[in-house]
Amino acid sequence: MDLFADEPVSRPAVDRDAPLAERMRPRTLDEFIGQEELIGPGRPLRDAIERDRLRSIILWGPPGTGKTTLARVIANATQAHFIAFSAVLSGIKEIREVMAEAEQARRRSGRRTILFIDEIHRFNRAQQDAFLPRVESGDIVLIGATTENPSFEVNSALLSRSKVYVLQPLGLDAIVEILRRSMQDAERGLGAEKLNATEDGLAAIAKYANGDARVALNVLEMAAGMANGRTLDAALIAELAQSRALLYDKSGEEHYNLISALHKSMRNSDPDAAVYWLARMLEAGEDPLYVARRLVRFASEDVGNADPQALSIAVAAKDAVHFIGMPEGNTALAQAAIYLATAPKSNAVYKAYLEAAEAAGTDVAEPVPLHLRNAPTRLMKELRYGKNYRYAHDEADGISDMECLPPAHRDRRFYEPTDRGHEHEIRNRLREWRQKRKKS
Numbered sequence: 222m223d224l225f226a227d228e229p230v231s232r233p234a235v236d237r238d239a240p241l242a243e244r245m246r247p248r249t250l251d252e253f254i255g256q257e258e259l260i261g262p263g264r265p266l267r268d269a270i271e272r273d274r275l276r277s278i279i280l281w282g283p284p285g286t287g288k289t290t291l292a293r294v295i296a297n298a299t300q301a302h303f304i305a306f307s308a309v310l311s312g313i314k315e316i317r318e319v320m321a322e323a324e325q326a327r328r329r330s331g332r333r334t335i336l337f338i339d340e341i342h343r344f345n346r347a348q349q350d351a352f353l354p355r356v357e358s359g360d361i362v363l364i365g366a367t368t369e370n371p372s373f374e375v376n377s378a379l380l381s382r383s384k385v386y387v388l389q390p391l392g393l394d395a396i397v398e399i400l401r402r403s404m405q406d407a408e409r410g411l412g413a414e415k416l417n418a419t420e421d422g423l424a425a426i427a428k429y430a431n432g433d434a435r436v437a438l439n440v441l442e443m444a445a446g447m448a449n450g451r452t453l454d455a456a457l458i459a460e461l462a463q464s465r466a467l468l469y470d471k472s473g474e475e476h477y478n479l480i481s482a483l484h485k486s487m488r489n490s491d492p493d494a495a496v497y498w499l500a501r502m503l504e505a506g507e508d509p510l511y512v513a514r515r516l517v518r519f520a521s522e523d524v525g526n527a528d529p530q531a532l533s534i535a536v537a538a539k540d541a542v543h544f545i546g547m548p549e550g551n552t553a554l555a556q557a558a559i560y561l562a563t564a565p566k567s568n569a570v571y572k573a574y575l576e577a578a579e580a581a582g583t584d585v586a587e588p589v590p591l592h593l594r595n596a597p598t599r600l601m602k603e604l605r606y607g608k609n610y611r612y613a614h615d616e617a618d619g620i621s622d623m624e625c626l627p628p629a630h631r632d633r634r635f636y637e638p639t640d641r642g643h644e645h646e647i648r649n650r651l652r653e654w655r656q657k658r659k660k661s
Contacts, residue, residue, distance in 0.1 A: 240438075240439065240442065241403060241410065241411065241438045241439070241441065241442040242434070242435045242438040242439055242442075244409040244410065245399070245402070245403045245406065245409055245410055245438060246289075246290050246293065247287075247290055247294060248293070248294065248297055249294060249297065249298075250267060250270065250271070250294055250298075253287065253290065253291070253294060254391075254395050254398050254399050254402075254434075255286070255287060255391045255392070255395040255434075256286070256287055256291075256388055256389070258389075259386050259388065260291070266278075266386060270294070270295055270298055270299075271298065273298065273299050273300055273301070275295060275299070275335070275362055275364075276362060276383075276384065277356055277361075277362050277363040277364070277382055277383040277384070278363075278364055278365075278383055278384045278385070278386055279341070279364075279365045279366075279367065279371050279375060279380065279383045279384070279385045279386070280292070280364065280365065280366045280367070280386055280388060281366075281367050281368075281369075281370070281371055281385055281386070281387050281388065282368070282387060282388025282389065282390075283368060283388075283390050283432060283433065284368060284433055284435065284436075285391070285430070285432070285433030285434045285435040285436055285437075286388040286389065286390060286391060286432065286433070286434070287388055287391075287434070288339075288366035288367075288388060289339055289366060291388075292305065292337040292339075292364050292366060293305075295335065295337075295364065296335070296337070299335055300332070301332055301333040301334060301335045301362065302323075302326055302332055302333070302334040302335065303334075303335045303337070304319060304334060304335070304336050304337070305336075305337040305338075305339070306319075306337075306338065306339075307338075307339045307340060308338055308339065308340045308341055308342070308343035308344045308348075309339075309340055309343055312348075313347070313348050313351060316348060316351045316352070317351060319334075319336060320351060320352070320354075320355045320360070320361070322334075323336070323355055323360045323361045324355065324358075324360045327359075327360050333359070333360070333361070333362055334360060334361045334362070335361070335362045335364060336352075336361045336362070336363055336364065337364045337365075337366070338363070338364070338365050338366070339366050340366065340367065340368075341365035341366060341367050341374075341375065342367040342368070342369040342371075342374035342375065346376055349375065349376040349379055350376060350378075350379075352379060353376070353378055353379055353382075356379065356382055356383075357382065363379070363383060365383070371385055389432075390431070390432020390433070391430075391432050391433070391434055392432075393424065393427040393428065395434075396426070396427040396430055396432075396434060396437045397423045397424065397427050399434050399437065399438065400418075400423050400426060400427070400437060400438070400441055401423070403438060403441060404416050404418065404441070411441070411442070411445050414445055416445055416448065416453060417452045417453065418452065418453035418454075419452060419453065419454045419455070421454060421455040422452070422453040422454040422455050422457065422458055423453075424455070425455040425458040425459065425462075426440050426441055426444070426458055426462075429458065429462045440458070440461060440462060441453075443461055444457060444458060444461055447461065476507070479498055479501055479502050479507075480502065480512075480515055482494070482498040483495060483498040483499055483502065483512075483515070483558070484515065484519060484523075486498055486562065487519055487523065487558060487561045487562040488519075488523050488566065490562055490563065490566065491562060492558075492559045492562040492563055495558045495559065495561070495562040496555050496558055496559055499512065499554060499555060499558045500551075500555075503547070503548075503551050503554070509542045509547050509550055509551070509554060510539065510542060510543065512554055513535070513538055513539035513542050513554060513557075514539070516535040516538060516539070516554065516557050516558060516561060517532070517535040517536055517539060519535070519561055520532040520534070520535040520536075520561060521570060521571070522568060522570075522571045523561075523566055523567075523568055523571070524561060524564045524565070524566060524567065525567045525568065525569055525570035525571065525644070526567065526569065526570060526638060526642075526643055526644050526647055527564065527565040527566060527567035527569075527639060527641045527642030527643055527644045528564040528565055528642050528643055529643060531560065531561055531564050534556075534557050534560045534561070535557050535561065537553075537557075538553045538554050538556065538557035541553035542554060564642070565641040565642025565643075565644075566641065566642075567638065567639045567641055567642065567644050569636060569637055569638050569639055569644060570636070572637075573635040573636035573637070574635075576635045577635045580630065580633070580635075584629060584630075585629065587627035587628065587629055587630075588627070589627070590624070590625075590627060590628075591604075591605050591606055591607070591608060592607065592608060592609045592610045592623065593610065593625060594606040594607055595607060609623075610623070611623045618654075618657060620654050620657065620658070621658075622657075622658040638651065
């Protein structure tokens with residue numbers, strides 16, 4: 222079968238057995254709701270589609286934001302050959318066949334081929350590499366759709382030859398408009414069923430959908446099938462949708478986005494934001510011990526000795542989660558996150574270690590000074606191990622002027638406590654000790 226044979230374009234009959242989300246998929250840019258920043262009037266992407274001068278693009282965004290729909294709109298608008306396949310169902314053999322056909326089609330007729338690849342991140346590097354020569358030669362215009370960050374999932378050479386467009390989760394108003402349109406459309410939607418819906422009912426569906434138009438239409442279709450003459454209000458929607466599915470992938474970018482938000486909220490001393498991001502992670506099914514490990518790290522990195530109790534609180538939260546499990550352990554994590562957010566902050570311990578690690582890794586590794594070495598044998602004592610060591614507890618103030626750094630780092634200050642929290646006391650104590658050492 223010739224994938225590139227010219228066929229008259231006709232609008233297919235509506236398949237009433239197809240899901241509502243599929244039936245209501247926009248066919249033109251004018252039917253498309255949302256993503257105005259990308260395809261609103263006068264925007265470059267819209268202009269390229271309408272003028273049929275599209276170049277290779279990557280559409281990146283969460284599920285249900287219109288990536289596949291936009292590709293189908295392009296298919297309806299372009300004069301180029303349009304082929305679509307899914308990275309989940311296709312392999313390298315299909316890729317090579319399409320590439321060969323695209324090259325031949327351009328030689329025969331001079332027409333471009335637009336190739337849409339849904340879930341392009343599912344292709345490995347070798348499979349993605351197969352597209353590159355045809356993209357470079359102009360035989361194909363590539364449209365890739367992905368829910369994953371293209372920086373990590375798309376071949377860098379392919380990415381450099383494509384324009385990345387980011388699709389955002391749809392706002393509540395956009396989803397409500399999509400729901401209204403589907404209730405009014407008698408040909409493709411639910412218009413023939415004469416449904417009644419309140420504003421709060423539509424808003425409840427939109428909130429539940431969490432920016433995903435497909436989820437919203439699925440809920441509406443389910444509600445229509447169970448309404449039995451009832452008005453679609455917030456109470457009915459609450460019966461159908463017990464809990465909203467949160468967008469979260471424990472191995473994907475959203476995982477790192479949320480832990481970053483939690484960490485930075487605590488660092489900025491914002492307990493409200495901290496407990497919110499914590500709840501977002503836990504309610505979406507994040508491993509609570511992963512969160513606990515991040516809290517322990519934060520306690521040392523961002524609080525440190527400004528509040529030495531912070532580390533104990535964080536470790537105790539980890540132990541509590543391990544002991545009682547979830548969901549009961551969520552409050553222990555919340556207690557720790559709020560404590561850390563409201564604690565005085567200092568990164569002096571973190572900076573001290575970084576500087577010490579750099580010195581240890583790059584400078585000459587001097588031997589341990591003899592006076593700091595133990596001398597358990599006669600030979601070691603004869604070699605002056607431990608000679609002139611001064612036992613701090615024998616000194617009047619519990620300190621001596623003995624140098625403990627090697628000569629190259631004498632007087633080096635790795636740890637510089639801040640003036641916040643408990644470190645204020647540590648700072649004053651160190652200043653006093655240093656003055657006494659100088660006098661002696």
